[in-house]
Amino acid sequence: VSDRARIAAIERAASGSVPARHTRDIGGWLARHTPEIPTKRANSVLAIAHDDAQPLEDKLAAVEEFYAARDMPARYQLSPVSEPGEIRAALTARGYLTEAPTLVQSCALSALAESLPAGMTTAITAVPSETWWETWRAGRRASGRAGPAVGALFTRIETATAFLTLALHGEPTSTAMGVLDGPWLGVFNMATLPSARRRGAGAAALRALAAWALEHGGTDAYLQVDGDNTPAVGLYETVGFTPVYEYVYLTHTST
Ligand SMILES: CC(C)(COP(=O)(O)OP(=O)(O)OC[C@H]1O[C@@H](n2cnc3c(N)ncnc32)[C@H](O)[C@@H]1OP(=O)(O)O)[C@@H](O)C(=O)NCCC(=O)NCCS
Numbered sequence: 001v002s003d004r005a006r007i008a009a010i011e012r013a014a015s016g017s018v019p020a021r022h023t024r025d026i027g028g029w030l031a032r033h034t035p036e037i038p039t040k041r042a043n044s045v046l047a048i049a050h051d052d053a054q055p056l057e058d059k060l061a062a063v064e065e066f067y068a069a070r071d072m073p074a075r076y077q078l079s080p081v082s083e084p085g086e087i088r089a090a091l092t093a094r095g096y097l098t099e100a101p102t103l104v105q106s107c108a109l110s111a112l113a114e115s116l117p118a119g120m121t122t123a124i125t126a127v128p129s130e131t132w133w134e135t136w137r138a139g140r141r142a143s144g145r146a147g148p149a150v151g152a153l154f155t156r157i158e159t160a161t162a163f164l165t166l167a168l169h170g171e172p173t174s175t176a177m178g179v180l181d182g183p184w185l186g187v188f189n190m191a192t193l194p195s196a197r198r199r200g201a202g203a204a205a206l207r208a209l210a211a212w213a214l215e216h217g218g219t220d221a222y223l224q225v226d227g228d229n230t231p232a233v234g235l236y237e238t239v240g241f242t243p244v245y246e247y248v249y250l251t252h253t254s255t
Contacts, residue, residue: 007081007245008048010104010222013181015046017188019156024066027051027059028083031066036149040100040249044075050083056090064252079104079247088250096250103233105241106222109185112210112239117200121167122208128154128163128177135165136175139191162212166205174201178209185213187223190232202235 020032028051034042173196
C-alpha cells in the first residue's frame with residue numbers, strides 16, 4: 001500500500017470516527033457541520049476526493065455559502081492527500097489562515113498489545129458506561145454539558161467501537177475509545193485522572209485497546225495529536241507510535 005493510500009485510508013477512517021451531524025458532498029469533498037460540538041474535525045471540509053467537473057473557484061464559493069448559511073467560517077482540513085493539489089494555494093489567495101496543525105501517528109497493533117500490569121483491570125463496552133463518562137469528564141476536565149452532544153456523536157459511528165475504562169487497584173483512572181475501520185484502529189478520548197498520571201495507566205489502556213482491536217481483525221493503530229500536547233506525545237512515543245503525516249485547518253477570515 002502506498003503512503004498516499006495509507007494516508008487517505010486514515011483520513012477517511014478518522015472522519016468516520018467523528019461523524020458530523022450534517023454532511024454535504026460538494027464536488028467530491030465532504031462538507032461537515034455539527035453545531036453542538038465545536039471540534040474542527042466535525043466542522044470542516046474533508047477535501048480528499050475531487051471531482052474535476054466543477055471549476056475549483058465555484059466549489060470554494062459553494063463551501064463558503066454552505067458555512068455562511070450556518071453562521072460558521074468556511075474551514076478545510078488539508079493533508080498531504082488533499083485534492084486538487086493547488087487547493088492550499090487557492091485558499092491562501094482567498095485569505096484563509098492556517099490553524100491547529102495536528103500530528104497523525106501510527107503503530108502496528110502487534111507491537112502494542114500486551115497483558116496488563118499487576119493491579120490494573122479494564123472493562124470494554126460497546127457504548128460508554130456511566131463510569132466511562134465520569135472518568136472521561138474528570139480526566140479531560142470537561143464540563144457536564146459536553147456529555148449529551150458527544151454521546152449523540154458516538155451513536156453515529158458505523159463501525160465497531162470499544163469504550164475502555166481502566167482501573168488501578170479497583171479505582172477507575174483512565175479512558176480510551178477505539179474505532180475499528182477495516183484494518184485501522186483509531187484511538188480517541190485517551191484520558192487519565194490528573195491525580196493518577198505518570199503511573200502507566202494511559203499506556204496500559206492503549207495496550208488493552210490494541211489487544212481488543214487485534215482480536216477483532218485490526219492490524220494497525222493511528223491517532224491524532226496536537227504537537228503541543230507534551231504528555232500525550234510523550235505517551236505515544238513511549239509505546240511505539242511514529243509520525244505518518246500532519247494535517248492543518250485553513251479557515252476563512254471575514255476581514
Ligand atoms: C496523555 C495522558 C492520557 C497520559 O496518561 P498517563 O496515565 O499519565 O500516562 P502514563 O503514566 O501511562 O505515561 C506513560 C509514559 O508516557 C510519557 N508521558 C506521560 N506523561 C508525560 C508528560 N507529562 N511529559 C512527558 N512524558 C510523559 C512517559 O514516557 C510515561 O512514562 P514514565 O512515566 O515512565 O516516564 C494524560 O496526561 C491525560 O489525560 N491528559 C489530558 C487529556 C489528553 O490530552 N489526552 C490525549 C489527547 S490526544
